[in-house]
Amino acid sequence: MVVALKQEETQSLAENTVNLAMKKGADEAEVFVYQGITSEIVIKRGQISRSARIIDQGLGIRAIVNKAVGFSYTNTLRGKTAIKEVVLKTLTFARASKPDEEWRDLPTKKPFASVEGTYDKDIVELPSEDLVKTASMMLDAAEKTDKRAFPIEGGAGASYLSMAIANSNGVEGFDHGTIVECSLATIAREGGEVTPVCFEFNAERSYNIDPEWVGREAARLAVSALKAKKTETKNTSVIFTPVALQQLLYFTLINAVKADHVQRGQSAFKGRIGEKVASENVTICDDGLLKGGLRTWRFDGEGVPQQKTPVIERGILRNFIYDNYTAKREGKNSTGNASRAGYVSTPKVEATNFRFTPGRKTPEELLGEVKEGLLVYYLQGAHSSNPASGDFSVVATPAWKIKNGEIAYATKGTMLAGNVFSVLKNVSALANNERKIGQLVSPWIRVEDVKVVGR
Numbered sequence: 141m142v143v144a145l146k147q148e149e150t151q152s153l154a155e156n157t158v159n160l161a162m163k164k165g166a167d168e169a170e171v172f173v174y175q176g177i178t179s180e181i182v183i184k185r186g187q188i189s190r191s192a193r194i195i196d197q198g199l200g201i202r203a204i205v206n207k208a209v210g211f212s213y214t215n216t217l218r219g220k221t222a223i224k225e226v227v228l229k230t231l232t233f234a235r236a237s238k239p240d241e242e243w244r245d246l247p248t249k250k251p252f253a254s255v256e257g258t259y260d261k262d263i264v265e266l267p268s269e270d271l272v273k274t275a276s277m278m279l280d281a282a283e284k285t286d287k288r289a290f291p292i293e294g295g296a297g298a299s300y301l302s303m304a305i306a307n308s309n310g311v312e313g314f315d316h317g318t319i320v321e322c323s324l325a326t327i328a329r330e331g332g333e334v335t336p337v338c339f340e341f342n343a344e345r346s347y348n349i350d351p352e353w354v355g356r357e358a359a360r361l362a363v364s365a366l367k368a369k370k371t372e373t374k375n376t377s378v379i380f381t382p383v384a385l386q387q388l389l390y391f392t393l394i395n396a397v398k399a400d401h402v403q404r405g406q407s408a409f410k411g412r413i414g415e416k417v418a419s420e421n422v423t424i425c426d427d428g429l430l431k432g433g434l435r436t437w438r439f440d441g442e443g444v445p446q447q448k449t450p451v452i453e454r455g456i457l458r459n460f461i462y463d464n465y466t467a468k469r470e471g472k473n474s475t476g477n478a479s480r481a482g483y484v485s486t487p488k489v490e491a492t493n494f495r496f497t498p499g500r501k502t503p504e505e506l507l508g509e510v511k512e513g514l515l516v517y518y519l520q521g522a523h524s525s526n527p528a529s530g531d532f533s534v535v536a537t538p539a540w541k542i543k544n545g546e547i548a549y550a551t552k553g554t555m556l557a558g559n560v561f562s563v564l565k566n567v568s569a570l571a572n573n574e575r576k577i578g579q580l581v582s583p584w585i586r587v588e589d590v591k592v593v594g595r
Contacts, residue, residue, distance in 0.1 A: 210234030257432030281355030289359035294324035377513030418564035499570035553595030
């Protein structure tokens with residue numbers, strides 16, 4: 141993997157573009173330079189189908205004129221002409237835009253914290269042959285686990301990411317990191333029965349993934365979903381795995397603690413700081429400095445230092461998460477939660493590493509305490525949840541019936557319905573098997589009195 145832009149070059153580009161914008165008439169200016177280089181191996185229909193190398197780099201600029209914000213971007217970073225054109229275009233947009241009376245100013249310079257476990261030279265230097273080997277190991281492991289399991293898609297990838305930021309208030313910074321991942325989706329067939337898709341994956345910031353475990357687990361889950369039975373409609377105990385929990389919470393709880401949702405009146409938590417909103421078993425922080433976190437960086441998309449922010453402590457709501465704009469609307473400081481889609485977007489409020497403090501029980505102990513319930517790995521339809529009220533109605537497919545502390549059989553046609561804020565209040569225990577799933581960092585979580593709807 142070759143790094144196209146060096147640190148000094150990236151930082152100089154950001155700073156020089158800010159200076160040019162100021163000379164051309166901006167009251168304030170901010171430049172974000174992003175580079176992403178990814179090598180990937182793609183699996184289709186149980187075979188390695190192709191390899192690819194993707195380079196995405198560009199520059200996004202915000203310019204403020206009389207409290208009006210203009211934004212544009214370019215992926216042409218060589219040569220002064222393209223940079224000058226994007227600066228002039230941004231200023232034109234700003235002058236044509238309506239002033240935002242809520243605008244205060246861009247962030248000011250603050251020292252960045254140090255982070256650990258986010259960059260691995262071995263990933264940067266990883267040859268594509270090693271990714272082919274990783275993909276092959278997953279496929280082999282799945283095949284050896286059970287002949288009834290069939291891999292349908294997946295892959296392996298390694299990425300180098302870097303970003304530089306500069307603004308007219310003295311903010312300047314550079315950070316870079318790596319990520320390596322592998323994933324496999326499978327189905328199982330026996331007789332005329334075909335299971336729903338099951339998948340497993342492993343993603344890390346350092347070169348420390350286990351493709352054989354991914355292959356074995358993806359096959360095991362698919363085979364265990366055979367001979368599924370219908371389940372009855374009743375309120376019962378449910379154990380959510382991190383994958384299912386991430387799908388559910390992304391559209392509900394995580395949105396509820398974002399300051400922009402609160403300020404628009406789209407959060408059930410508005411005005412409830414200091415109140416009990418969850419079980420005493422629930423402690424959550426947004427930890428932008430988590431060692432090896434998938435969303436860990438020295439600074440956010442506006443150059444504000446990332447930090448660890450308590451969100452819920454033993455059931456009590458403590459804080460919302462802010463970017464610069466939403467924080468200054470309330471006379472507060474940003475929590476370092478401004479996120480960008482590379483260089484092509486303006487910042488918006490997002491969680492970093494949204495971490496549930498794990499419990500002390502093993503998964504087996506958590507399971508063993510359930511007389512009757514459901515183990516849920518995957519959800520469908522979580523995107524249709526109501527982010528303001530927290531109401532949800534989702535399909536759990538596949539899910540597994542728990543009887544007397546053991547997995548009894550897979551279920552089919554199973555739905556879960558309820559309210560995510562009620563779910564939080566009914567958390568009875570957390571296991572110790574913490575995993576990183578996108579923004580979420582969580583173990584298995586057991587919830588009581590969840591409505592299960594059978595078909």
